[in-house]
Amino acid sequence: MIDWSTEWYRTLLWLAGAYLLCAIGAFVLGVVLCRRTRFGRQFWRLAGPYFTPRRGDRSSVRPLLTVLLLLFFTVFGVRLSVLASNNGNALYTALQEKDPPTFWRAIAAYAVLALIAVAQAVVVYYVSYLQTIRWRQWTNRQVVTDWLSGTAYHRGRFIAEPVDNPEQRIQADVSSFTSDTQTLVLGLIGAMLTLVSFTAILWRLSGPVDVGGITVPKALVIIAYAFILVATWFAIRIGRPLIRLNFLAERLNASYRYSLTRVRDNSEAIALYGGEGVEEGGLQTRFSAVIANQWALVWRNLKFQGYNVLISQVVGIIAVLVQAPRYFAGQITFGDLTQSDTAFGNVAGSLSFFRNAYDDFASYRATLDRLTGLLDANAQARALPVPLRSGRSNGLEVEGLDVFRPGGEPLVSRLDLSLVPGEWLLVRGRSGSGKTTLLRGLAGLWPYVRGVVSRPQGQVVFCAQQPYLPLGTLRSAITYPAPEDAFPDHAVRRVLADVQLGHLAEHLDETKDWMTTLSPGERQRLAFGRVLLLQPDLVFFDESTSALDEGMEHALYALVRERLPRTSVVSVGHRSSLGASHRRELVLLGQGAWTSGSLVRDSAS
Numbered sequence: 001m002i003d004w005s006t007e008w009y010r011t012l013l014w015l016a017g018a019y020l021l022c023a024i025g026a027f028v029l030g031v032v033l034c035r036r037t038r039f040g041r042q043f044w045r046l047a048g049p050y051f052t053p054r055r056g057d058r059s060s061v062r063p064l065l066t067v068l069l070l071l072f073f074t075v076f077g078v079r080l081s082v083l084a085s086n087n088g089n090a091l092y093t094a095l096q097e098k099d100p101p102t103f104w105r106a107i108a109a110y111a112v113l114a115l116i117a118v119a120q121a122v123v124v125y126y127v128s129y130l131q132t133i134r135w136r137q138w139t140n141r142q143v144v145t146d147w148l149s150g151t152a153y154h155r156g157r158f159i160a161e162p163v164d165n166p167e168q169r170i171q172a173d174v175s176s177f178t179s180d181t182q183t184l185v186l187g188l189i190g191a192m193l194t195l196v197s198f199t200a201i202l203w204r205l206s207g208p209v210d211v212g213g214i215t216v217p218k219a220l221v222i223i224a225y226a227f228i229l230v231a232t233w234f235a236i237r238i239g240r241p242l243i244r245l246n247f248l249a250e251r252l253n254a255s256y257r258y259s260l261t262r263v264r265d266n267s268e269a270i271a272l273y274g275g276e277g278v279e280e281g282g283l284q285t286r287f288s289a290v291i292a293n294q295w296a297l298v299w300r301n302l303k304f305q306g307y308n309v310l311i312s313q314v315v316g317i318i319a320v321l322v323q324a325p326r327y328f329a330g331q332i333t334f335g336d337l338t339q340s341d342t343a344f345g346n347v348a349g350s351l352s353f354f355r356n357a358y359d360d361f362a363s364y365r366a367t368l369d370r371l372t373g374l375l376d377a378n379a380q381a382r383a384l385p386v387p388l389r390s391g392r393s394n395g396l397e398v399e400g401l402d403v404f405r406p407g408g409e410p411l412v413s414r415l416d417l418s419l420v421p422g423e424w425l426l427v428r429g430r431s432g433s434g435k436t437t438l439l440r441g442l443a444g445l446w447p448y449v450r451g452v453v454s455r456p457q458g459q460v461v462f463c464a465q466q467p468y469l470p471l472g473t474l475r476s477a478i479t480y481p482a483p484e485d486a487f488p489d490h491a492v493r494r495v496l497a498d499v500q501l502g503h504l505a506e507h508l509d510e511t512k513d514w515m516t517t518l519s520p521g522e523r524q525r526l527a528f529g530r531v532l533l534l535q536p537d538l539v540f541f542d543e544s545t546s547a548l549d550e551g552m553e554h555a556l557y558a559l560v561r562e563r564l565p566r567t568s569v570v571s572v573g574h575r576s577s578l579g580a581s582h583r584r585e586l587v588l589l590g591q592g593a594w595t596s597g598s599l600v601r602d603s604a605s
C-alpha cells in the first residue's frame with residue numbers, strides 16, 4: 001500500500017530531479033544535434049530565432065517558457081502513471097487478501113489520480129496547441145515573407161533546380177514541422193522517462209525463472225527487452241517501404257490537385273476549345289497514379305498492421321505468462337502480477353515509440369528538406385542577376401543593357417536609352433523579338449541581363465496585356481497594389497468614370513472574382529484607371545490596349561498625358577495607331593539589333 005503521507009514529498013523530489021535531468025539532457029542533446037547533424041542545423045535555421053529570447057522584448061521569452069512548461073507536464077505525466085501503477089498493485093493485492101479498508105483507500109487514491117490525470121491531459125492539450133499555433137503563425141510569416149521578398153516567388157522559376165509545389169511547402173509543411181517537432185521531442189523525452197521508470201518497476205517485480213534447465217535472473221526484464229527489440233527489428237523491416245510510399249502519396253495528390261486547379265483556372269479556354277476529353281485523360285492519368293500508390297500503401301499496411309496487432313496480442317499476455325509460476329508459488333502477490341503486466345505494457349509502449357518515431361522522423365526530415373529547400377531556392381532566386389542601378393534618376397536611364405534568352409541568344413544588345421520626365425517611348429518589333437522580355441529586364445524580373453538601369457525613386461507601374469486583379473473588392477482591384485482605402489471614394493469613382501467604367505461604380509465594394517467577371521477590355525480600362533490613381537513617375541504599358549478599339553486606345557492615352565504630364569511612359573505594341581500617342585520609338589530588329597528614332601511627325605498628324 002502506498003503511504004500517501006510521505007509519497008507526495010517523494011513525488012515532489014522525484015519531479016524536481018527528473019525535470020532537471022530531462023531539461024539539462026534535452027538542452028545538451030539539442031545543442032549537439034543542432035551543431036553536428038544536418039537535420040539539427042536545418043531545424044535551428046527554421047526555429048532558432050523563434051526560441052531565442054531577445055533583449056528588451058519580454059514576449060520573446062514566451063516560446064521557451066512554454067516548452068519548459070510542456071516538458072514539466074511530460075515528466076508529471078510519467079510520474080502519474082507510475083503512481084497509478086503502484087496504486088493498482090495495492091488495489092489488486094487488497095482484493096486477493098480480502099482487505100476492504102485497503103481496497104477502498106486504493107479506490108479513493110485511484111479516483112484522485114484519475115481526476116489529476118484528466119486535468120493534466122486537458123491542460124497539456126491546450127498548452128501544446130497554443131504553442132503549435134503560435135509557432136506556426138510565426139514560421140508561416142517568416143516563410144511567406146522570404147518567398148515574396150526580392151520577387152523570389154517569380155524568379156524562382158529561373159534557378160537551376162526550381163522547387164516543386166511551394167504552396168504545399170508553405171501551407172502543409174510549415175504546419176507539420178511545428179506539430180511534428182513537438183510530438184517527436186516531447187514523445188522522445190516521455191518515452192525515455194517511462195522506459196526508465198517502468199524498467200525499475202519490472203526489475204523490482206521480476207525474479208529468476210527456469211528456461212530449459214537454465215535459471216535466468218530478472219527474467220521478466222530480460223525477456224521484455226529481448227522480445228521487444230526483436231519485434232522492433234522486424235517491424236522496421238516490414239514498415240520501411242511505407243516511408244517512401246507516404247512521401248509519394250503526398251506528391252501525387254498535390255500533382256492531381258494542381259491539375260484540377262488548372263482546369264478551374266482555365267475553364268473558359270478549355271470549354272471554348274471543347275478540351276474536356278484531353279483534360280479528363282490527363283486527370284485520369286494523374287489520378288491513376290494516386291490510386292496505384294494507394295493500393296501499394298494498403299498492401300504494405302496490411303502486413304505492417306497485421307504484424308503490429310500480433311505483437312500487441314503477445315505483449316498483452318507475455319508478462320502474465322512469465323510471472324504466473326512465481327505467483328502460483330506464492331513468491332509474488334496478485335497485485336504484483338497485474339502490475340507486471342501494466343509495467344511490461346508501458347516498457348513495450350515506450351520502446352515501440354522509437355519504432356514509430358523512426359518512420360515519423362523520416363517524414364520529419366523530408367519536411368525539413370522541403371522547407372529549407374524552399375528557403376535555399378528563394379535565396380538563389382534573389383541572387384540571380386538584375387540590372388545594376390546607378391544613382392537617382394528622374395526619368396529612365398539605360399546604359400549598355402544586354403537582354404538574352406535563357407539559352408544565351410541575344411534579344412537586345414548594348415541598349416542605351418534616356419527618357420526625361422514626361423517623355424513617351426514606343427517599343428516595336430516583330431513577334432518574339434523580345435519586347436516583353438526587355439520590359440521584364442527593366443523591371444528586374446528577367447535574370448538573363450547585364451547593364452545599368454536607373455528608374456525614378458517614386459512609383460513605377462507595369463501594366464500587362466492581361467492585368468492582374470487580386471481577390472477582393474472591385475475597389476481593391478483598381479487601387480492595387482495600394483491598399484483599398486488609400487484613395488478617397490470620390491477620386492476612385494471619378495477615375496472609374498474617366499476610363500468609361502462608370503457603370504461599375506455601384507459594385508465598388510462587392511467581393512467577386514473580378515478577374516473572370518470583367519471582360520478583357522474592361523480589365524485593360526481598369527488598369528488605366530489604376531495608373532491615373534497611383535500617379536506613378538514611370539509606366540510600362542505592355543500591349544495594354546490590345547482588347548480595345550483604336551478610339552478608346554487614343555482616349556485613354558490622351559487621358560494619361562493630360563492628367564500625368566510628368567510621368568514617363570514606355571509602351572509595347574503592334575498597332576500603328578500607337579505611334580500617334582508617342583514621340584519616340586525603339587524598334588527591336590532581332591538577334592540583339594535595335595534602332596531608335598523620333599515619331600514627332602506621326603504625333604502631329
Ligand SMILES: Nc1ncnc2c1ncn2[C@@H]1O[C@H](COP(=O)(O)OP(=O)(O)OP(=O)(O)O)[C@@H](O)[C@H]1O
Binds near residue numbers: 430431
Ligand atoms: N520564360 C521563358 N523561357 C524561355 N524563353 C522565353 C521565356 N519568355 C520568353 N522567352 C522567349 O524570348 C523571346 C522573346 O519573347 P517576348 O515575349 O519578349 O517577345 P515579344 O517581342 O514580346 O513577342 P510578342 O510581340 O509576340 O508579344 C521569345 O522567343 C520567347 O520564346
